[in-house]
Amino acid sequence: MAKISNKFSGKTVCLNKANVDTDQIIPKQFLKSIKKTGLGPFLFDSWRYEDEGYLGKDSSKRTLKNDFVLNNKAFSEANVLVAKENFGCGSSREHAVWALKDFGITTIIAASFGDIFFNNCFKNGILAIQISKKNLDIIFSNQSEIKPIEISVDLVNQKIFDEKLFEENFEIESYRKKCLIEGLDEIGYSLKYEKEISNYEQKLRKERSWVIND
Amino acid sequence: MAKRTLYDKIWDDHYVTTRDDGSDLMYVDRHLVHEVTSPQAFEGLRQNNLKPRRVSSILATPDHNVPTTSRDINLDGIKDPISKLQVITLDENCNEFGITQFKLDDSRQGIVHVIGPEQGLTLPGMTIVCGDSHTSTHGAFGSLAMGIGTSEVEHVLATQCLVTKKQKNMLININGVIEDGVTAKDITMFIIGKIGTAGGTGHVIEYGGEAIRALSMEGRMTLCNMAIEAGARAGMVAPDEKTFAYVKDRPFAPKGELFEDAVEYWKSLPSDEGAKFDEIFNFRSEDILPQVTWGTSPEMVGSIEDTIPHSSDKNIISALNYMGLKPGTMIKDIELDQIFIGSCTNSRIEDLRVASEILKNNKISKRIKRAIVVPGSGLVKKQAEAEGLDEIFIEAGFEWRDPGCSMCLGMNPDQLNELERCASTSNRNFEGRQGYKGRTHLVSPAMAALASLEGRFSDIRDL
Numbered sequence: 079m080a081k082i083s084n085k086f087s088g089k090t091v092c093l094n095k096a097n098v099d100t101d102q103i104i105p106k107q108f109l110k111s112i113k114k115t116g117l118g119p120f121l122f123d124s125w126r127y128e129d130e131g132y133l134g135k136d137s138s139k140r141t142l143k144n145d146f147v148l149n150n151k152a153f154s155e156a157n158v159l160v161a162k163e164n165f166g167c168g169s170s171r172e173h174a175v176w177a178l179k180d181f182g183i184t185t186i187i188a189a190s191f192g193d194i195f196f197n198n199c200f201k202n203g204i205l206a207i208q209i210s211k212k213n214l215d216i217i218f219s220n221q222s223e224i225k226p227i228e229i230s231v232d233l234v235n236q237k238i239f240d241e242k243l244f245e246e247n248f249e250i251e252s253y254r255k256k257c258l259i260e261g262l263d264e265i266g267y268s269l270k271y272e273k274e275i276s277n278y279e280q281k282l283r284k285e286r287s288w289v290i291n292d
Numbered sequence: 293m294a295k296r297t298l299y300d301k302i303w304d305d306h307y308v309t310t311r312d313d314g315s316d317l318m319y320v321d322r323h324l325v326h327e328v329t330s331p332q333a334f335e336g337l338r339q340n341n342l343k344p345r346r347v348s349s350i351l352a353t354p355d356h357n358v359p360t361t362s363r364d365i366n367l368d369g370i371k372d373p374i375s376k377l378q379v380i381t382l383d384e385n386c387n388e389f390g391i392t393q394f395k396l397d398d399s400r401q402g403i404v405h406v407i408g409p410e411q412g413l414t415l416p417g418m419t420i421v422c423g424d425s426h427t428s429t430h431g432a433f434g435s436l437a438m439g440i441g442t443s444e445v446e447h448v449l450a451t452q453c454l455v456t457k458k459q460k461n462m463l464i465n466i467n468g469v470i471e472d473g474v475t476a477k478d479i480t481m482f483i484i485g486k487i488g489t490a491g492g493t494g495h496v497i498e499y500g501g502e503a504i505r506a507l508s509m510e511g512r513m514t515l516c517n518m519a520i521e522a523g524a525r526a527g528m529v530a531p532d533e534k535t536f537a538y539v540k541d542r543p544f545a546p547k548g549e550l551f552e553d554a555v556e557y558w559k560s561l562p563s564d565e566g567a568k569f570d571e572i573f574n575f576r577s578e579d580i581l582p583q584v585t586w587g588t589s590p591e592m593v594g595s596i597e598d599t600i601p602h603s604s605d606k607n608i609i610s611a612l613n614y615m616g617l618k619p620g621t622m623i624k625d626i627e628l629d630q631i632f633i634g635s636c637t638n639s640r641i642e643d644l645r646v647a648s649e650i651l652k653n654n655k656i657s658k659r660i661k662r663a664i665v666v667p668g669s670g671l672v673k674k675q676a677e678a679e680g681l682d683e684i685f686i687e688a689g690f691e692w693r694d695p696g697c698s699m700c701l702g703m704n705p706d707q708l709n710e711l712e713r714c715a716s717t718s719n720r721n722f723e724g725r726q727g728y729k730g731r732t733h734l735v736s737p738a739m740a741a742l743a744s745l746e747g748r749f750s751d752i753r754d755l
Contacts, residue, residue, distance in 0.1 A: 096607050097489055097589045101722040106703050110357065110374040112331035112381050130728040133374055164490040167523065168720060169701075170329065170425040172441040190490055193525055194425060194439055201443035251457060253315035264443070265340065268451045271317060274309040275453060278319055279346075286305075288546035288554040289321045289418065292348030 081261030082203055084234045088185055089226040091147055091156035092218050098161060099168035100195060104177040107132050117173055118180030122148060152224045160217050161188040166195025175202045185231060187238070189214050200254045201264065205231065213244045233259060295564040297461045298530050299496045302436040302561070306419045308453055317453040321418040324404045325352035325391070325445070327382040328703070329423030333446035334385040344389050345452040351413055352386050352393040354379045355403045356703045360666050360693035366397045375704065402669025402695040405429040405636035409513065410669055412542025416531035416558040421448055426636045426719065428519040432512035433539070434531035434561050436496070439520060459525045460494055460570040463563075465501035468577035473752040475646070476511035477638060477717070477736035479503065480518040481583035485593040487573065492524030495571065498563060499529050503577045509538040510642040517637045518719050521590040530562035582752050584623050585721045585734040587611035592721070593734070596751045598623050614723055615731050616711065623749050626733065630714040631656070631663035631690075631744040632726070635700035638717035638737045639668030644676045647741035648684040650755065656689035657747030664691045664706065666698040688744070702727050715743040 108120050111133055119137035124130070126148060128141040142149040148156075159178065165188040166174060175198040178186070185205045199206040220243055221227050231238050233255065239245035257264060283290055296304070308317040330352070337343065344350060357378055362369025370376040379396065386393040394401045400411065405426055408414040416434040421427060423445040430437035440454065448454055464487075466479055484491070497519050499512075507515065512529045519527025536555050539545050546554050581595035588611040594601070600612065602619040612619065617626070633639070633647050644667065656663050665685050667673035673695055676682055682692045699706040700718035708714055708730025717740050718725075721732040735743065738752045 094606070095610070097591075099589070099720070099722045101701075101720070101725050105724055105728075106701050109328050109703060110372070110378050112335075112378055114332050124724050124728065164493070164523065167489055168425065168521075168722060170423060170439040170441055172329070172332075172423075172443060175441075190493060193493060193523065194441055198441035198443065201441060251314070253311065253313035253455070256313040264455065265336075265342070265447050265450045267311065267313075268317060268447065268453060268455060271309050271311065275317070275319070275345075275451060278308045279452075282319070286417075286554075286557060288415070288550045290346075290348065291544055291546075292346070 082184070082205065082233070082258050084259060085230070085232050087228055087230040088158035089153070089156045090158045090160050090217065090221055090229055091153040091226060092160040092221045093147060094162065094218065096162040097164045097167055100166055100171050100174040100192070101168055103166065103174040104171065108177070109171055109173050111173070114176045115180060117177035118182070121177040121181045122146070150223070153226055156226055157182050158185045158187060158229050159183045160214070161186065163189040165191050167192035170194040172198045175199055175204060179204055187214070187217070200257060203258065205233070205258060207238055207248045209238060209246050209248060213246050216244050295567040297563040297567045297569065298434060298498055298528055298561055299436065299461055300567070302417055302419065303458055305417070311455070315455045316457060318419060318456050320421050320448050320452055320454055321349060322408070322413055322420040323350045323448055324408055324420065324422035324427070325350055326356055326404050326422070326424065327354040327378045328356045329442050330385065330445055331378065331381045332442050333423070333449060334389070336446040337449055342450045344391065344449045347390050349452065350391045351408065351411070352382060352391050353401050353404055353407060354382055354396055356697045356701065358396055358696040359704050360696050360698050360706055363396070363694040371705070399670040399674065402672065403636045403639060403697055405517065406639060406668030406672065409433065410542070410671055412539055412545030415539060415545065415554065416535055417561050421454060425520045426517050428524070428527045429513050429517040429636055431516040431519065431526050431528035432509060433535055434528060434558065436526055436528065438526050459496045461568070462492060462495040462497045462524070462571045463569040464497055464499050464573045464575070466499070466503035466575050466577055467501045468503060469506065470503045470577040470580060471753065473738060473755070474580055474582060475736040475738060476507050476514040478580055478583045480515045481585070481590065481593050481734060482580045483575065484518065484522045484590045485583070486575065487522055489521060489589055489591045490523040492519065492522040495524050496526045496528065497522065497524045499527060504529055505532070508642060509534060510640045513640065514637055518590065521719060531558045582736065582739050584739065584749055586615065586617060586623065588614055588721055588723050590719070590721060590734065594623060596623055596749060624751070625748065627659060627713070627748045628715050628743055629661050629712040630708060631660060631740055632699045632714055632716040632718065633664070633737055633740050634666030634668070634698050635718035636668065636697070637719045639666060639672065641672050641675050643717065643737040644672070644681050647737040648681040650738060650741040651688035651690070651745070652684050654688055654745050656744040659747030660744055661712070662691070663689060663744045664693055664699065666693045667695050669695050690744070699726050701725055715740045715749065
């Protein structure tokens with residue numbers, strides 16, 4: 079997995095909608111891809127474009143919807159997506175995270191997240207941070223139509239802040255933090271426990287042999 | 293010994309070790325695989341020179357992309373070359389790694405969450421994963437079944453374990469006897485309406501109470517299927533005699549003495565009297581009426597007696613705008629264009645029996661442009677045909693299709709046209725889910741069948 083810096087700053091783009099499901103983040107027709115890359119141009123496809131997209135379509139020639147925040151040029155450099163409650167609920171499609179990453183999003187801040195989506199973020203080096211409603215409201219009310227907010231993250235100390243507006247300590251499971259900071263190969267890491275897994279399997283074959291059907 | 297919940301017990305029996313970063317490895321008994329969320333995982337294995345650890349734990353089948361009209365010509369029936377490549381890629385991956393697959397031309401092929409239980413691969417007390425959020429379905433057997441992402445699919449293939457942390461326990465009791473015409477689908481939608489789509493986040497839900505115990509195994513699968521729509525990591529129902537009877541003699545289920553051993557273990561699984569739940573909800577059966585969603589999230593749901601709510605909530609206004617509905621409109625006045633009976637929520641034999649009972653000697657409304665019924669598996673289809681249900685559907689004006697996910701998510705050609713409105717037995721009413729700009733109302737099979745006759749929603753209890 080790609081390592082991420084301990085400390086970094088990013089520019090926000092706020093998506094003012096609760097329960098944004100992964101069907102919206104990347105619609106079903108793009109799940110036909112057998113690759114992880116190239117999904118960025120189709121991120122939020124139905125909200126972003128006037129027409130319906132499909133894999134292979136040249137999105138640079140498509141008409142953008144004026145009222146969708148990601149199409150606002152003021153946020154063209156945004157890499158911190160700020161959302162409301164239950165962001166990424168619904169389908170388990172990791173394509174949603176691949177699309178966000180391909181688009182250039184490195185951090186997602188929300189009131190809460192869909193469970194599977196939240197896991198998928200960390201597996202791909204995207205930092206997902208749950209923050210208090212109070213500070214989320216501060217971000218939403220201070221990001222104007224024309225200017226993003228510059229948000230800083232100190233991952234080691236689990237701090238998220240804006241120089242003038244707020245500072246908050248956020249929670250992150252120690253294993254997720256370690257994986258992000260060290261850029262660990264998750265599978266390689268687990269395979270260090272090969273002996274424990276084998277021991278478990280031996281016990282399983284003895285105690286609940288009906289589980290193993292080989 | 294401490295009193296434990298069903299979830300606690302399965303967790304304890306699948307705990308392998310704690311990694312030095314503080315996360316736990318949970319052993320995975322069964323891994324179900326389909327064509328959409330697996331190609332990148334198999335590719336990852338190849339890149340790292342790894343192999344699946346225990347191929348006997350895996351069953352694969354193509355279901356999301358497959359056409360429902362041309363099974364006789366097998367792969368040639370997949371017109372979209374990108375869909376076809378994905379199905380062929382699953383074939384190649386299964387061949388390369390020696391994984392059992394029910395291919396497109398196999399009579400046992402079907403929706404992965406229908407065939408797991410049907411084949412006896414889903415057993416009580418197991419941990420089951422699949423790269424699909426509706427894996428929660430299998431919790432109906434008292435197993436711990438979770439949807440996972442593709443990176444996790446790769447991890448499970450390579451290690452037979454999931455990196456995870458224990459969730460909280462939630463208990464939802466449905467007390468009393470549910471009214472005739474009200475189904476498991478209505479119960480599960482009602483719960484989501486009450487606790488919301490994030491109500492179960494961070495929890496594993498155990499469903500209990502008299503109404504849950506009274507449900508058939510098919511009903512329990514429908515119930516647990518939508519636990520994910522309540523935000524939960526998994527949904528479960530404690531196994532009982534009904535569960536054991538369902539499992540017995542299925543192709544992959546243990547036989548003879550092994551089965552007896554298993555039953556003995558399964559009987560130890562239900563939550564101990566006095567076990568601690570972090571959160572408990574109690575609902576009364578008499579409050580649960582036939583449900584219909586009116587918005588673009590499963591929590592935007594009401595009963596057949598309701599009207600579309602007036603609200604200043606920006607999310608509701610935007611949903612009603614998408615759905616083309618006005619506040620104050622009666623649910624019963626909503627007119628429909630299409631009917632879809634199918635999906636991992638409601639495509640089992642019991643669902644088809646209930647729907648066909650309503651359609652018998654009737655014709656669908658002239659308003660309805662298309663009504664399709666998509667059995668959940670080849671074996672469900674065969675069983676329905678043996679009972680003559682196909683003829684009832686066809687005579688009523690339905691199209692009788694081949695198994696697959698179909699119009700639940702429209703990855704295949706079964707989709708709504710723009711602005712068309714559908715009564716659907718599936719699980720998600722998200723924007724564009726059933727087709728670009730399509731409008732979905734989630735209902736039970738009985739309510740969908742009745743709506744097909746009337747061209748609008750009606751109360752199944754009036755029948």
